[in-house]
Amino acid sequence: MIELHYWPTPNGHKITLFLEESGLPYTIKPVNIGKGEQFQPAFLAISPNNRMPAIIDTAPADGGDPISVFESGAILQYLAEKSGRFLPTDLREKYTVLEWLYWQVGGLGPMLGQNHHFNRYAPEKIPYAIDRYVNETRRLYGVLNKRLEGRAFIAGKDYSIADMAAYPWTVGYENQGMALEDFPHLKRWFEAIRARPATQRAYARGEQIKDRFDLTTDEEARKILFGQGAKA
Incomplete structure (x- = not known):
């Protein structure tokens, strides 16, 4: 059983996409990041960077004690190797998938995250920051669009963890100042x-969490989410 510590954000959606596609049994343990639950000692024990998602696999392949994994890219790779799905075993195909997985976790996610922050959450509008991250978002969309020309999915003809990592970050394209019509392959x-049944199930799980909890980003939540320093 996979115990998923989750909140309905792009990085959280990556993991529910995989789990719904793979059929691995899992349960969701909500981590209300607006209320500071990511700083609780029990969560820090499995995710020392105080970020979700994180997982605990209660039945790892080596038959040993439960194993925890944090960081969404590492979780996707772990689950792919556990299930034998969405990560090729062929050497070249495998590393193509991993290249694009790491491209997402190192570039697409952080840059689009800054786009979201300065456009939607920053207490003051800073034109330089907004322009910088909107322009970088446009560049990264262009990289992905070019990569997808003549390919069904990022790594080729087969859906993979590279696609699961990138897709949730493009769902907010309108808030990022992007128009999909400018990127026809993307x-x-x-x-x-979006049309895959597993994608629809994964996002429905997120909506269930939203229905159960208050996701209002008030001033206190902003302090928790964006006011962290070395002491925290």
């Missing part, structure tokens, strides 16, 4: 993934 890929 748009075709986006619509194909």
